[in-house]
Each structure stands twice: as C-alpha cells, then as structure tokens.
Amino acid sequence: MGAVPHWHASPPAAPAPTPTLPHAAREGGSGLTSLVSITGLSKRYGPVTAVDAVDLEIARGEFLALLGPSGSGKTSLLRLLAGFETPDAGRIVLDGQDVARTPPYDRPVNMVFQAYALFPHLSVAKNVAFGLEMEKRPRAEIESRVAEALKLVELEALAGRRPDQLSGGQRQRVAIARAVVKRPKLLLLDEPLSALDRRLRERTRAELKDLQARLGLTFVMVTHDQDEAMAVASRIAVLNHGRIAQMGPPAEVFDRPADRFVAEFLGDCNLLEAEVLAPDRVRLRGEAIELLVRPMDRPAGAAVTLALRPGKILLGPDGRNMLNASVESIEYLGDLSRLTVRVGAATRLVLTQVNRAGPLPAVGDGLFLTLPPETLVALPA
Amino acid sequence: MSAGSRLALLLPAFWLLLFVGAPLLIVLEISFSEVISAIPPYAPVLRWGEEGLRIALNPENYALLIGDDLYIHSLLSSIRIAATSTFLALLVGLPIAHGIARAAPRHRPWLLLLVILPFWTSFLIRVYAWIGILKTEGILNTVLLTAGLIREPFVILTTEWAVHLGIVYAYLPFMVLPLAVALERIDPAFREAAADLGARGWSIFFRVTLPLARTGIAAGCLLVFIPAVGEFVIPDLLGGPGTPMIGKAMWTEFFGNRDWPVASALAIVMLVLAAGGILALDRVQRRSGEGLS
Amino acid sequence: MRKANSPLGLTGMTLGFVFLYLPIVLLVIGSFNAGKAVNVWSGWSLHWYAQAFRNEQLVAALWVSLQVGVAAASIATLIGTAGAFALTRLPKFHGRGAFRLGLLTPLVIPEVILGLSLLLLFVRLDLDRGIGTVILAHATFGAAYVAVVVHSRLSTFDRALEEAAMDLGATPMRAFFKVTLPIVLPAVLAGWLLAFTLSLDDLVIASFTSGPGATTLPQRLYGQVRLGVSPEINAVSTLLILGVTILVIGASLVSKQRNAS
Numbered sequence: 001m002g003a004v005p006h007w008h009a010s011p012p013a014a015p016a017p018t019p020t021l022p023h024a025a026r027e028g029g030s031g032l033t034s035l036v037s038i039t040g041l042s043k044r045y046g047p048v049t050a051v052d053a054v055d056l057e058i059a060r061g062e063f064l065a066l067l068g069p070s071g072s073g074k075t076s077l078l079r080l081l082a083g084f085e086t087p088d089a090g091r092i093v094l095d096g097q098d099v100a101r102t103p104p105y106d107r108p109v110n111m112v113f114q115a116y117a118l119f120p121h122l123s124v125a126k127n128v129a130f131g132l133e134m135e136k137r138p139r140a141e142i143e144s145r146v147a148e149a150l151k152l153v154e155l156e157a158l159a160g161r162r163p164d165q166l167s168g169g170q171r172q173r174v175a176i177a178r179a180v181v182k183r184p185k186l187l188l189l190d191e192p193l194s195a196l197d198r199r200l201r202e203r204t205r206a207e208l209k210d211l212q213a214r215l216g217l218t219f220v221m222v223t224h225d226q227d228e229a230m231a232v233a234s235r236i237a238v239l240n241h242g243r244i245a246q247m248g249p250p251a252e253v254f255d256r257p258a259d260r261f262v263a264e265f266l267g268d269c270n271l272l273e274a275e276v277l278a279p280d281r282v283r284l285r286g287e288a289i290e291l292l293v294r295p296m297d298r299p300a301g302a303a304v305t306l307a308l309r310p311g312k313i314l315l316g317p318d319g320r321n322m323l324n325a326s327v328e329s330i331e332y333l334g335d336l337s338r339l340t341v342r343v344g345a346a347t348r349l350v351l352t353q354v355n356r357a358g359p360l361p362a363v364g365d366g367l368f369l370t371l372p373p374e375t376l377v378a379l380p381a
Numbered sequence: 382m383s384a385g386s387r388l389a390l391l392l393p394a395f396w397l398l399l400f401v402g403a404p405l406l407i408v409l410e411i412s413f414s415e416v417i418s419a420i421p422p423y424a425p426v427l428r429w430g431e432e433g434l435r436i437a438l439n440p441e442n443y444a445l446l447i448g449d450d451l452y453i454h455s456l457l458s459s460i461r462i463a464a465t466s467t468f469l470a471l472l473v474g475l476p477i478a479h480g481i482a483r484a485a486p487r488h489r490p491w492l493l494l495l496v497i498l499p500f501w502t503s504f505l506i507r508v509y510a511w512i513g514i515l516k517t518e519g520i521l522n523t524v525l526l527t528a529g530l531i532r533e534p535f536v537i538l539t540t541e542w543a544v545h546l547g548i549v550y551a552y553l554p555f556m557v558l559p560l561a562v563a564l565e566r567i568d569p570a571f572r573e574a575a576a577d578l579g580a581r582g583w584s585i586f587f588r589v590t591l592p593l594a595r596t597g598i599a600a601g602c603l604l605v606f607i608p609a610v611g612e613f614v615i616p617d618l619l620g621g622p623g624t625p626m627i628g629k630a631m632w633t634e635f636f637g638n639r640d641w642p643v644a645s646a647l648a649i650v651m652l653v654l655a656a657g658g659i660l661a662l663d664r665v666q667r668r669s670g671e672g673l674s
Numbered sequence: 675m676r677k678a679n680s681p682l683g684l685t686g687m688t689l690g691f692v693f694l695y696l697p698i699v700l701l702v703i704g705s706f707n708a709g710k711a712v713n714v715w716s717g718w719s720l721h722w723y724a725q726a727f728r729n730e731q732l733v734a735a736l737w738v739s740l741q742v743g744v745a746a747a748s749i750a751t752l753i754g755t756a757g758a759f760a761l762t763r764l765p766k767f768h769g770r771g772a773f774r775l776g777l778l779t780p781l782v783i784p785e786v787i788l789g790l791s792l793l794l795l796f797v798r799l800d801l802d803r804g805i806g807t808v809i810l811a812h813a814t815f816g817a818a819y820v821a822v823v824v825h826s827r828l829s830t831f832d833r834a835l836e837e838a839a840m841d842l843g844a845t846p847m848r849a850f851f852k853v854t855l856p857i858v859l860p861a862v863l864a865g866w867l868l869a870f871t872l873s874l875d876d877l878v879i880a881s882f883t884s885g886p887g888a889t890t891l892p893q894r895l896y897g898q899v900r901l902g903v904s905p906e907i908n909a910v911s912t913l914l915i916l917g918v919t920i921l922v923i924g925a926s927l928v929s930k931q932r933n934a935s
Contacts, residue, residue: 082837082841083840083841084837084840084841103840103845104837104840104841105840105841105842105843105844105845106843109841110841110842111837111838111841113834113837113838114834115832115834117832117834117835117837117838118838119835119838119839119853119857120835120857121853121856121857130839130842130844130852131842131843134839134842134843134844134848135843178838178842179841179842182842182843383845383846383847384847385846385847385850386760386763386764386846388756389756389757389759389760389763389764390756390760390764390767390773392752392753392756393753393754393756393757393760393773393777393817393821394760394769394773394776396753396814396817397757397773397776397777398776399795400792400795400810400811400814401776401779401780401814402776403795404791404792404794404795405779405787405791407791407794407795407798408787408790408791408794411794421797473690473693474690475686476683476686476687476689476690477686477687477690477691479683479686479687480679480683480684480686480687480688480690481687483679483683484679492687494926495691495694495695496694498919498922499694499695499698501871501918501919501922502698502914502915502918502919503874503875503892503911503914503915503918504875504877505875505877505892505895505896505899506701506895506911506914506915507697507698509701509895509899509903509907509911510697510698510700510701510911511697512899512903513700513701513704513712513903513908514697514700516712516903518711518712518713519712519713520700520712520713522713523713550693550694550697553690553693553694557690582680607782608782608784608785610784611783611784611785611786611787612784613784613785613786613878614877614878614896618899618900628784628785628786631786631790632786635790635882636881641794644790645790645794648786648787648790648791651783651784651786651787652783652787655782655783655784655787658782659778659782659783662782
C-alpha cells in the first residue's frame with residue numbers, strides 16, 4: 001500500500017442537501033392543490049411517439065422544469081399544454097376543466113417563446129397590450145395593466161421602442177410582461193434563457209425565480225440545461241423518449257437518480273457494476289471490494305449499477321467505505337480539479353475536489369478515498 | 382381548417398382551374414380540330430350528337446407541323462437562337478455578377494437595384510431603343526462611319542445578330558441576379574484555400590469559383606433560355622424574314638392566317654418544350670433551396 | 675479577408691452596366707431632339723412631348739392601361755397572396771403539387787401561349803373581349819408574380835409569431851390580420867407594384883385578349899413602332915420610364931424607412 005499522500009483531502013464541499021420539505025409536503029396533498037392534472041397524454045408524429053402516455057400533476061404556485069435532451073418530448077409536452085398541438089390521447093385538466101382540445105386562444109395559459117416571438121411591427125407597449133386587446137378590454141384598463149406589467153419588468157422607459165431596438169435581456173423581459181399581463185393561470189416558458197449570453201443567463205435565472213415568487217404564478221419551463229433547471233425550479237421532471245423518467249425536487253433528482261439515464265443526464269456520474277450481498281451491501285463486479293450503500297430493496301445476488309457523483313467522493317480516510325486508489329490523470333479546472341483514479345484491479349472513478357491552497361496530487365500518487373454510503377445509489381442494472 | 386384558410390385555398394384554386402387549367406385544355410382540344418370559315422374559325426372536337434358524345438380528333442395540324450419545313454425550321458432556329466443568346470448573356474452577365482459579389486457590402490444593394498431597374502421599365506421600350514441604334518441610318522452606323530472605322534453602313538437590324546443582341550439585352554437581369562446571389566454565397570475561404578494550394582487568379586476562377594456557382598449558373602441560363610425560345614416581340618421588331626422563331630410563327634398563324642387549330646398545335650409543341658425547361662429549373666431551384674416549395 | 679474588385683473585374687462590370695443603360699440613355703436623349711432623324715442632332719426641344727400629349731389615341735391608350743393595371747394588380751395581389759398563404763401555411767393538402775404548378779405556370783410558359791389560351795377560353799365562354807378580359811388575363815399572370823414575392827417572405831417568416839398571437843388570445847383569422855399581414859405587407863405591396871408594371875408593359879397577352887375600344891398603351895406603341903422610329907415614341911417612353919422609376923425607387927425608399935423606424 002502506498003504512502004498516505006501529503007496532499008490532504010479537503011472536507012466535502014457541502015453536506016448533501018436534504019430534500020426541501022415544504023414542497024414535498026405540498027405535493028403530498030390531495031388534488032385540491034393541483035392546478036394541472038395530466039393523465040395518459042400521448043402525441044405521435046407519424047412513426048415517432050413524442051409524448052407517451054404521460055401522467056403529471058402540476059401544483060399551484062410551483063416552478064416546474066421539464067428537463068431532457070432534444071427529442072425527449074419536453075417541447076411537445078409544453079406545446080400540448082399551450083394548445084399548439086392536439087393530443088392523440090389523454091386529458092389535460094386545468095383548474096377542473098379538460099382543455100386538451102381547446103385552441104390556444106381560449107386557454108388561460110400563456111407562453112414565453114424561445115426566441116421571444118415579439119411582434120416586430122409593434123412597439124414594446126403594443127406588444128404587451130396585444131393580448132388584452134384580443135380580450136377587447138376597455139382602453140383605460142389596457143393602459144393601466146400594460147404600465148403595471150412594464151413596471152414589473154422595469155421597462156417603463158422603453159415602452160415606445162421597437163423590439164429590434166432592444167437588447168436580448170430586454171426582449172426577454174418584454175416577452176414575460178406580454179405573457180403575464182394576461183394573468184394566466186399557468187405560464188409556460190420555452191427555453192427562456194437560451195437566447196442570452198452566459199453571464200446574462202446566470203443573472204436572469206435569479207430574476208426569473210424572484211418574479212415567480214412575487215407573482216405567485218405557476219411556471220412550467222422547458223430546458224435542456226440541467227444547471228438552469230436546478231437553479232430555478234422547485235421541481236424537475238426529467239423526460240426521456242416521451243416519458244417522465246423521474247420527477248422531484250432538484251436535490252432529490254440529482255442525489256438519488258431513479259435510473260441510469262437520469263444519473264448521466266444530470267451531470268457527471270460514476271456508474272459501477274455490482275452484485276447485491278445484503279440490502280445495504282454490494283460487491284463490485286470483478287473486484288474484491290465490498291461497499292456499504294444506501295439501503296435498497298433488492299435480493300441478494302441481484303446485479304445492480306451503482307451511481308456515485310464525482311463531487312461526493314472524499315479524499316482521505318474518513319469513516320466507512322475506505323479505498324486505496326492511484327491517480328491516473330488530473331484536469332485542473334480553476335475552482336475544481338477533476339481526478340481520474342484507479343481502485344482495485346481495473347475500476348476507474350472520477351472525482352472532483354475543490355482546489356484549496358497547497359499542492360495537487362500528481363499522476364501515479366497513491367491516495368485514500370472514502371465513498372460515503374448514503375451517496376452510493378443502486379440503480380436497476 | 383378554418384373558414385379563412387379554406388378561402389385562401391379555394392379562391393386561388395378556383396381561379397387557376399378557370400384561367401390556367403381550362404384554357405390550356407381548350408388549346409389542346411382545338412389543336413385537334415379542323416379549320417373552317419366561321420366564327421370562331423374551327424370545328425368543335427367534342428359534339429353532342431344523337432348517339433351521344435362524338436369525338437372528332439383531327440391529327441392533321443400536327444402532321445402539317447412535321448411535314449412542313451417552315452415549322453421545323455422555325456422551331457430549330459428558335460432553339461438555336463435561344464441557346465446562343467443564353468451563352469452570350471452568361472458571358473456578359475458573369476463580369477457584372479462577379480463585380481457585384483465582390484463589391485463592398487454597402488454598395489451591393491445599389492448595384493443590384495441598378496440591375497433590376499431595367500427589368501421594371503417596359504420591355505417593349507427597351508427593345509424599341511435598339512431599333513434607333515441598329516438601323517442602317519441609326520446611331521451605331523453613324524458613329525462608326527464618322528470615326529472612319531467603316532466605309533459602308535452595316536446592316537444589323539433585321540438580322541439574327543440583332544435578335545441575339547435584343548435577347549441578351551432584355552433578359553440580362555434574369556442572368557445576373559441568380560449569378561450574383563450564387564457568387565456572393567461562396568465563402569472567400571475557398572478562394573484563399575485554392576490560392577494557398579498554389580492556384581492563381583484565372584485557375585481559381587475556373588476551378589473553384591465557377592464550379593461552386595454552378596446552381597446559380599444553371600438557374601440563370603434556364604431563366605434566359607425558357608422565355609427566349611417562345612419570344613415574339615424581339616424577333617418581330619429586330620429580326621427579319623431570315624430569323625424565323627416559333628413564337629412569331631404562332632402569332633402569324635393566329636393573327637395573319639386566322640388558322641386557330643395550327644396555332645394551337647404550335648402552342649402545344651412550345652408548351653411541351655417549355656415544360657422540359659421548367660422541370661430542369663425546378664430541380665435546380667430545389668437543390669439550392671429557392672423558389673416555391 | 676474579402677478580395678476587392680480587380681481593375682479587370684471593375685472594367686467588366688462597368689462595361690456591363692454601360693451596355694444595360696446606354697440604349698435607354700440614347701432613347702431619352704432622342705426624345706429631346708428637335709429633328710426627326712435619329713442620327714442627326716438638331717438641337718434641344720420639347721416639341722415631341724407636346725405632340726405626344728396632343729395624340730388622343732395615345733392618351734386614351736394610357737388611360738386604358740392604367741385602369742387595367744390597377745384593377746389587374748389588385749386582383750392579382752388578392753389571389754397571389756392567398757395562394758402563397760395556402761402553400762406556406764396550410765397543412766399538406768391533396769393536390770398541393772398541382773396547385774403549386776398552376777400558380778407557377780403563367781410565370782414560365784411563353785406569353786404567346788398564355789395569351790392564346792385565355793383568348794380561346796373567352797371565346798368559349800362567349801365573353802365579349804374588351805377591358806374586362808384584359809384585366810382577367812393580366813390578373814392571372816400577375817398573381818403568379820405576387821405569389822412568388824409573398825411566398826419568399828412568408829417562408830422566412832417566424833411561425834412562432836403567429837403562435838404567440840394565438841397564445842395571447844387571437845383566433846387564426848385575427849392573428850393573420852393583426853400579425854402576419856402587417857409584417858408581410860411590404861412584400862404584398864411589392865407584389866402589387868410588380869403586377870402593375872408588368873400589366874402596364876404587356877403587349878402579347880393584351881393583343882390576344884383585348885377587343886376594339888380597349889387598346890392598351892403597349893399595343894398602341896407597338897402599332898406605331900412597326901411604322902418606324904419616331905421621337906414622339908421616345909418622348910412617351912421617357913415619360914413611362916420616369917414614372918416607373920419614381921414608383922420603384924419611391925417604394926423601395928418607403929420600405930427602407932419602415933424597416934429603419
């Protein structure tokens with residue numbers, strides 16, 4: 001066994017956050033708190049099933065992110081909610097009414113479009129007023145509600161501008177004002193941040209979350225960016241092949257993925273093949289390594305895949321599941337370093353560590369690792 | 382489909398059936414009819430007799446077109462004149478299109494406008510303008526005589542030269558526009574890569590630029606060739622008896638000889654010819670992602 | 675790096691433009707010639723313009739052409755815009771290929787065929803030939819041009835704008851009139867202008883489809899041109915060129931301004 005490295009492991013960056021309870025409690029409630037209730041919703045385009053018998057409850061006031069790769073059905077699901085597509089089967093009950101076959105202009109649902117779809121021939125104020133004019137509201141009411149909506153997004157000064165005279169961030173705020181001025185029961189956002197550059201995107205994320213809290217509206221956002229989903233949403237539904245692979249608060253989905261797809265889609269993940277010895281113990285395939293894991297409901301002898309986030313691995317001997325490892329490669333990433341290490345005969349693990357003062361380990365160094373048992377999640381193999 | 386959408390489809394569909402589809406079918410029908418002295422001057426092909434519908438197909442108009450050298454000659458001559466004019470238009474159009482594609486971006490819209498503007502001014506007037514230049518006591522001959530370059534005035538008007546010139550002149554915008562668009566789209570990096578690999582000016586142009594612009598060249602050539610084959614005004618005003626063209630022949634049969642059935646048969650022949658060109662144009666435009674799809 | 679024009683390329687382009695414009699310039703100069711001969715300059719004069727205005731047949735023909743042009747362009751705009759809309763916006767319908775072909779046919783078949791076929795239709799329908807039949811004929815080929823111009827604008831039009839309008843409560847019909855039409859309006863107007871100038875210009879189709887008392891300006895000019903060159907025709911041509919140029923440049927300036935504001 002190699003010497004204990006002088007580069008000392010830092011303590012874990014943060015304890016694994018526990019699932020946020022308030023939301024969990026809200027979800028647990030009866031249908032009374034549910035705003036939208038989707039059952040058996042399906043949509044096919046020729047031979048492709050875009051949405052496959054989806055069941056989904058959306059609670060009043062929540063911020064739900066529909067997350068998935070392209071072609072996973074998230075956009076189709078959003079368009080079904082908006083009314084741009086008609087389902088082949090299933091129901092969408094919105095506030096007690098089945099709207100699955102209601103045209104978009106008769107639904108109390110509004111959308112913030114991906115590239116905002118601001119009308120280029122109308123001023124900012126006219127864009128925001130458009131939906132109220134369609135409702136044939138009195139002039140005075142339209143004016144005061146438009147002013148209120150523009151104030152909400154801090155664009156009062158630009159009311160007379162044309163969309164092509166606005167910056168990307170301003171356009172996005174007009175698109176939001178235009179949708180919320182209608183006081184929809186449900187606000188849909190189609191990749192609302194994808195048209196912004198990276199720095200603006202991070203700031204706008206916080207604004208979006210803040211806006212949702214202030215308005216108390218129910219938001220459903222489509223995104224393919226897992227960081228964005230985790231940063232803003234109170235709940236995430238991960239979609240794959242037209243089905244919901246997993247749904248829950250961000251930390252739960254990240255820490256306890258339901259299957260391989262979710263584990264890999266939400267950031268890096270070590271996946272290890274193993275055999276069950278006991279409800280809380282496994283042996284890595286092809287290795288003489290036994291590990292304690294998060295308790296599971298699997299018979300002894302069953303094959304499982306263990307999911308382990310690189311950030312959960314600790315350097316240094318720190319409790320149970322200690323392993324000897326040797327460093328194979330190091331990537332320096334600024335705040336973090338990513339290490340690829342070998343344990344046992346032929347098992348590779350990737351782990352990330354926060355860079356603190358002090359030297360980094362070198363390729364070929366031996367180290368002690370600790371894999372905290374509660375972070376080792378068994379997935380169906 | 383909403384009521385508005387249905388109207389958007391049915392209104393033009395009805396119009397096209399009545400004013401494009403039906404007329405062409407009538408032309409086809411009359412091309413099989415017999416000329417008679419009456420108003421209208423042809424015998425009906427479809428007749429309701431006592432024993433029901435009677436069809437009297439008369440193939441003689443087509444037999445006449447094949448049998449009479451005059452028609453074959455004017456057809457071949459139309460194709461030849463249209464083809465050489467198209468090639469000449471390409472030669473004249475390439476430098477213009479190339480110049481526009483290489484011009485500074487802020488100049489380009491103005492240069493394109495300069496190409497399009499003649500297209501907006503009357504075709505007839507533009508052809509007429511050449512009569513004053515080309516006729517025996519016209520501007521060109523006067524200039525050449527005064528400069529001492531020739532002793533006797535040229536006879537250009539009423540020759541095939543004048544017809545070629547007229548077609549190149551009248552249809553040049555159709556050649557230049559697709560060419561300019563195609564040349565402009567070529568990434569300068571291709572020319573730089575060719576130069577980097579040792580190619581020089583002209584060989585870059587012929588081996589890289591032209592092949593990359595080939596869909597634009599094909600579109601431009603077809604846009605000139607298709608209407609030129611059926612052209613009437615240019616051969617009529619600038620050409621003479623020695624420049625028979627099929628469009629002119631049809632006009633003469635109709636207005637001069639009042640032979641509607643032969644004129645119709647000629648129209649059908651031209652239509653088949655045009656259809657070939659149009660199909661080719663359609664393929665070219667689909668490949669370059671333009672046109673109505 | 676963009677390689678600018680070489681002296682050779684610049685010369686080629688300049689010669690090309692000289693070729694395009696010299697005949698028109700000579701025609702315009704000829705209209706101010708006091709004498710009748712094309713090749714002899716007899717001093718500046720507006721004589722031929724005065725004579726053109728006194729020519730009642732020419733003025734009457736111009737009036738016919740303007741009426742035909744406005745009516746035909748307006749019908750063509752309605753049908754061509756509807757056709758372009760049907761091609762870009764409706765779900766794939768049965769016979770779409772035939773519809774597209776029919777819309778394009780007047781654009782590509784020789785004018786003599788279009789003229790002959792429409793005449794034969796009018797004879798079959800027993801319609802008296804006159805200004806009405808010319809309008810129908812010009813509307814038919816004008817619609818094809820309008821359809822191409824509007825189609826190219828509609829096919830680059832972001833469908834999300836129409837969806838956004840419906841999302842905000844507009845029915846498909848209102849979405850079309852409040853959002854789609856205002857945005858494609860410059861293309862629709864350009865289509866109208868194109869159909870109008872083509873109608874003003876057409877000789878062949880009008881010759882087939884017009885009747886006595888409905889002689890258009892190109893028909894009248896053609897009749898005179900066949901008799902020989904005359905500075906009076908140059909004068910009328912100059913006025914026509916001037917009118918159309920002002921119309922086209924004015925329209926493009928207006929559309930530029932709309933885009934800029």
